[in-house]
Amino acid sequence: MSDNHLGDFLRARRAAVRPGDVGMAHHGLRRVAGLRREEVAVLAGVNADYYTRLEQGRERRPSAQVVEALGRALLLDAAAVAHLHRLAGSVPGRPNPSAGGRVSPALRTLIDGYCDTPALVTGPALGILAANALVKALYSPFERVDNLAEMVFLDPASRRFHTRWDRTAEAVVGHLREAEGLDPGSLRLRALVDGLSERSTDFARLWDTHTVRGKTRAAKHFLHPDVGDLHLTYHAFDVRGAPGQQLILYHAAPGSPSFEALRLLGSIHAQPTVATTRSDE
Template sequence: MTTTHTTAADRTEQVPQRREELRAFLRSRRARVRPEDVGLPGRGLRRTPGLRREEVATLAGIGVSWYTWLEQGRTINVSDSVVESIGRVLRLDHAERAYLYQLVGLKPPEEKILENSALMHELERLVDAWSPYPAYVLDRWWNFVIINESAQAVFGLRGYGQNCLISFFTDAKYRSFFANWDTLAPQVVADFRGSAAAYPDDGRFTAIASELNARSPEFAKLWDQHDVRKESNGTKAVLHPVLGEMTFDHLVLHPSSRHDLRVTVHLPREGFEARRRLERLLESQPASSLRCL
């Protein structure tokens, strides 16, 4: 029997090959995603099929230059949370996501929570039926997996792969929608710590916190306070360019069979008049349906 040994020279030679495959893989996955699939306008002249690099970066909540370097195969540090975000934007299935982990030099997650298709379908129906009021569903790491049109229009959400926590602290446009951002920020960080505490062996929470510590001094200061809470409701004061200022009470629910999912529904305090304003806003928006992966 012949035994094959991998030498240091072999491994060195494999690095450029892996980077070339990473570049080709990301470009091919990006080309197959239609802009309208992720809530972007699909009309007009586009020199390349699918999504542009800057669109992938924006939807994933990462820098355009950083994503470009990744697609070029440059030597940069990549976290689990970034791989997950890119995987969601590019609509990768489980095998493709695991392959992306391998190409960037990370170990794929040992297990993946299987989504109950019947449950996800019912959650889609619930979220859509809640319109014209905003509603969405987050996974355990606070990535958006289902969003209705109202949430997209009211909070400036773009699509799948967007991480709620990362966008809240690093996306200037997203955070500008919250008139009470300074009040919400400590609660959001404490709530995320509470979510992470429920999964002590899940390193992706640590990866997300580490990424934000590096990117947001505001998050780093709040995270260092070690506040924790498990809140199921709250209030958001929204300052919208069309709606003006509106106040929403929101409630967080967890399906009994999927405690890792967070279903958040919103109700405006202004009553019937707020409903009419929301309906008029949706009527003025181009049709887009943001579905779960």
Template sequence: MIDRDGLADFLRRRRALVRPADVGLPDGVRRRTPGLRREEVALLAGVSTDHYTRLEQARGSAPSAQVVKAIARALQCDEDQRDHLYYLAGMTPPPRRGHVRPGLIALANRLTDLPVVICTDLGEVVFFNPLAELLLAHLVGEGERGSNMVWRWFTDPAFRAMPEEDWPRISAAHVSDLRATYARRSGDSDVTSLVEDLLAASEEFRGLWEQHEVGVRRADRKTFLHPRVGAVTVRCEVLVTEGHEVQLLAYFPAEGTDAAEKLELLGVIGTQAFS
């Protein structure tokens, strides 16, 4: 059962401890609130300000597991704090595999001029820094696997906001990378479930999976077709944590393109949004 008063108190206290700089936000002017404002937490978590405010006021509807996960991430919770947040919301915490340490998020937020994404070894996006949020968050969908890049790539045409000539290469890279994870974590239910569902959902995935190609991605080049600034070509560098369960993807502007100018424009758009 949800502990509304305990949840509200924990959220308020955690929010007061997180500085704007910790999540890549400017301090701004006339800031009377210690830590983050409610609307900033809501924006970072991808929920409405009204819903988050009601949680801090111990009223309104109970949060979903997806909302709890997003708020824990926005408030920079470590594993124990994240689990506590789930318990207060009346839920059993998910397994700790793939949990992102606050220090890794702090690193991503300090790379203010680069889009940075943190994801699990199964392609589940768990964090965008502010510039990545502006560049890529429009690609995140609804549902249990709405933030899984591999699932979305093979099941949702809207996710392929890239030049069509790049699709075969990116498809093959997704499958070969997942094949490596599948072998390394043989028998883990989350891995087998994702692979089995993809085999059932996508003929393209089945064909590539049968080829048994294996290759861990360490770098890539992609062109994102953004609805506001157009084509943005980036060079992606992949850094993995010990155990290979979490990946940090940093997107550098591709040389010889106008990507740097477009990323700078997106940064201005983001600054205006947070003003």
């Protein structure tokens, strides 16, 4: 895993932009994928040698103005520009996600109260720090319910359970890229990425795209062996006072077949336990 996070990100995003995407004419064969360094420099209004130093890691602290210009040149969306700022160190007072490994008793009580809604708390490396009983029922096809990234890429049940596995995989990798920008020195995240890269060619390929994506809200379609199709919507909320932690809720429309399937799933797997917790991420 390279320590030149800024340069690696710029190089990968440059390769993803074609000259035609930014209104540049091109003729014949090109020796590089995407834009040339000189072309990015022109689009961003910076010196070509300076941009080369950024990619090579010889310069690692561009100004906020340069970061914004590079974001426009590389057609980055808001999440990717924010990630680029973090890599460049141009976001003041960024929190340290590694501090958020313990789930508060109040939050554990809250997620236990969602009887018809799977609710869990994740850390920055997508470790499951706490989960209510319905989450354990939902993920019962998996051998281990401890890290969402490892479950998606390493568990044999994943590709059948996630009916849109490709989208799920891309979202997971994008979230880990965002987490890397928030805490580039995280040993836990580095170990997770290294392990997944060695064991999953799909993860390694997606990681090299440097796509950044935060968890917010999206539709999910699961196929559970006990109750069949589950069409859910997930919502992710940052946990105040615990940087890096997110509360994730899976919601089914009341009265829908998926709502009834969740209730049935809960009754099938009902047992007198409270939310499981982990002391660290």
